[in-house]
Amino acid sequence: MPGKIKGLKCRECGRAYPADPIHVCEMCFGPLEVDYNYEVIKQNFTKESVKNGPPSLWRFIDLLPVEGPATVGLNAGYTPLVHAKNLGAQLGLDELYIKNDTVNHPTLSFKDRVVAVALTRAREMGFETVACASTGNLANSVAAQAAQAGMRCFVFIPAGLEAGKVLGNLIYRPTVVEVEGNYDDVNRLCSEIAAKYHWGFVNVNIRPYYAEGSKSLAFETAEQLGWKAPDQVVIPIASGSLLTKIWKGLNELHQLGFIDPVKTKLHGAQAEGCSPVATAFKRGVDFFKPVKPNTIAKSLAIGNPADGYYAIRATNESGGSMDFVSDDEIIEGIKLLAQTEGIFAETAGGVTIGVLRKLVKNGLIKKGDVTVAYVTGNGLKTQEAVSEFVGQPFRILPKLQSFEEGVPHAN
């Protein structure tokens, strides 16, 4: 009996490949994507099986690209879908929801999803060593989950990264390699290392599997809404993969009869200082010009995104839009979410909320639309971005009088 994974398929020419650790079509050099046997999946995958599944992304294992059971990242995913009534009231939306991946396990970002899938797949492919190139969340997640899984781990970072970010990796004891050079140099070197060494490089040769983990955000959203796709979604864009896979995930659920035809409009969000995809979208073209990032939203600072073209295509298919916000608007977005919903997001969350505000203001999202904003990382990771904008505590002597005189509204 055939398995649920047919193999890999080129996203450009459609050529089929076995489900190996490969990522580029040998014919046209297009990117490869996992191709599923939906007829096989249909036999076991039901709303009941999901309901009885574990409280993690693995409740959707039938639509994730692993052949055996989950072995890594067993607690990743299944994060809260918060009905954001306070923020909604401020913006004029009745049905606003925050998909809150600031509390993802184990490293507080949506990367825990993709890494759980990547490392489970890497392990079943026989890799003992995993690697990634990252400046932040991805490195944290690979290092943490590799530590838990007992896998050897290499993390490549550009030299000169902030001390806090380096420490966030070193604590898990991977081999952290600082590469002297700019982002382009790190990119080129990692591509060459991935080609030469038999490692599971999560964002290179494991990428077709790794990227599929993002679909779990779509699956969980639909389930948490009572098996319904949202009317509108706002998604931050870095590589473009997250947006593309949320679209794929929703459409898979429809294909399998879980939800009605998908009418969701996708809205992509970027920071003004790194907005190659949103800029191309606004110009009405499907190719983008690479940029040198200059924004506080470091987790979205990918100047030449691998899935940018596909993100534009998916957004067009959905009838959605793309926009970008300034660094000031990002900070405002972070503060607004924290002060209305008690959710402290990293800078990418500020981008999402900032663009959400613009979409409402521009009339693209209406009062009654079921709207989901994806908040993908925890603000504790990027405190430096807001530290100057949150005020200071009131300093008093340890005396009641000092408290009553020195703190407004104490009486």
Place this chain on the structure above:
Amino acid sequence: MPSLKYRLGFPEEQIPRPIVYEIGKEYPVVTNIRGANVTETTGWMNLELTGEIVDIERAVEGLKQKGVQVDPIELDVIDG
């Protein structure tokens, strides 16, 4: 002999120029175009270069000097 895959991006002013032909003449590398979309104003190309590593690296530098954007075929591998 090693082969490396690259994604090339052409700025508008370089579109009419036979750059791949020039690179093949100037450096001892075999150029093999595997996918491309070139219009009057912009263009990309998936190109394989085969040769000694040192010659491939020199050819890549040569492409950059001619104003071409040269990236690994995966584009940005480094992630946030």
